[in-house]
Amino acid sequence: MQFAHITIFVKNKEVEMINFSKMHGAGNDFIVVRAEDINGIDYCVLAKKVCDRHFGIGADGLMVVEESEKYDIKMSYYNSDGSVGEMCGNGIRCFSKFVYEKNIVKKENILVDTLAGVKKIELTIDGNGKVEKILVDMGKPEIKAKAVPVITDKETFINEVIKIEDLSVKVSSILMGVPHTVIFVDEIKEKEVYEIGAKIEKHNIYPQNTNVNFVEIVNRGFIKVDTWERGAGKTLACGTGVCSSVYIAYLLNHVDKRVNVNVPGGKMTIYINNDDEVFMEGTANFICDGKFFCKENY
Numbered sequence: 001m002q003f004a005h006i007t008i009f010v011k012n013k014e015v016e017m018i019n020f021s022k023m024h025g026a027g028n029d030f031i032v033v034r035a036e037d038i039n040g041i042d043y044c045v046l047a048k049k050v051c052d053r054h055f056g057i058g059a060d061g062l063m064v065v066e067e068s069e070k071y072d073i074k075m076s077y078y079n080s081d082g083s084v085g086e087m088c089g090n091g092i093r094c095f096s097k098f099v100y101e102k103n104i105v106k107k108e109n110i111l112v113d114t115l116a117g118v119k120k121i122e123l124t125i126d127g128n129g130k131v132e133k134i135l136v137d138m139g140k141p142e143i144k145a146k147a148v149p150v151i152t153d154k155e156t157f158i159n160e161v162i163k164i165e166d167l168s169v170k171v172s173s174i175l176m177g178v179p180h181t182v183i184f185v186d187e188i189k190e191k192e193v194y195e196i197g198a199k200i201e202k203h204n205i206y207p208q209n210t211n212v213n214f215v216e217i218v219n220r221g222f223i224k225v226d227t228w229e230r231g232a233g234k235t236l237a238c239g240t241g242v243c244s245s246v247y248i249a250y251l252l253n254h255v256d257k258r259v260n261v262n263v264p265g266g267k268m269t270i271y272i273n274n275d276d277e278v279f280m281e282g283t284a285n286f287i288c289d290g291k292f293f294c295k296e297n298y
């Protein structure tokens with residue numbers, strides 16, 4: 001696959017290269033750039049190019065740091081296939097660490113605007129002034145089928161059976177900023193995450209597609225999750241997916257209100273408060289800073 005030149009102009013000056021940071025949250029990896037460095041370019045096109053793991057930098061998604069009139073800052077998120085993700089749980093932890101440590105928003109409590117609404121972030125800073133962990137108020141998920149959205153005549157889509165070729169799969173779908181479908185299994189099998197995940201992602205009952213989470217309940221305070229992501233495929237973690245998995249497991253009385261979650265790339269802790277709001281606590285890591293050469297021909 002050959003990519004043509006990517007030409008970027010900022011204030012009529014052609015951009016030779018873009019500064020970026022590579023980060024990850026539980027192994028879900030991202031490229032972070034600042035809008036002021038790339039104003040005017042089609043972010044979906046840029047995401048596809050820079051996220052490519054052979055012809056680009058390589059990542060599950062691209063995050064763009066943008067000004068916000070109403071809140072501290074705005075996060076725009078794009079999956080590696082170039083599609084827009086209204087929210088990204090692992091991404092917003094990395095984003096918050098980025099804006100704090102790069103002195104863009106030097107506050108321990110940050111309001112981040114996203115296409116899925118504003119998110120409240122609480123940073124824990126270590127003795128070296130670095131962000132040690134991040135608590136995200138993910139808000140209250142929407143369980144009405146029409147909000148996810150799911151094409152069905154049912155009010156909600158919890159514990160419903162769908163057909164995948166000759167397979168019948170019991171699923172539950174909610175909106176956690178982005179559409180999520182959860183499948184409870186006795187044991188997570190990576191082959192099923194790839195094969196069944198890919199088919200459910202684009203199942204015709206999901207007009208905006210869906211992320212697909214495979215969940216193993218270990219006990220009422222500990223689960224394992226493996227996710228096939230909408231617009232990115234199999235990832236090592238999915239923050240909104242982990243929150244969706246815990247919330248549905250709680251709805252079905254499989255877990256309590258505080259759950260530790262292991263994912264292939266790391267771990268998170270999820271809390272549900274008395275108002276059904278979901279909180280996600282986890283870490284975020286810088287991998288490297290770099291310069292993306294725009295004019296190189298891939």
Ligand SMILES: N[C@H](CCC[C@H](N)C(=O)O)C(=O)O
Nearest residue numbers: 085088089090178238239240
């Ligand atoms: N693929 C998702 C967005 C990224 C979600 C995931 N990376 C997370 O940590 O929540 C979607 O388009 O619905």
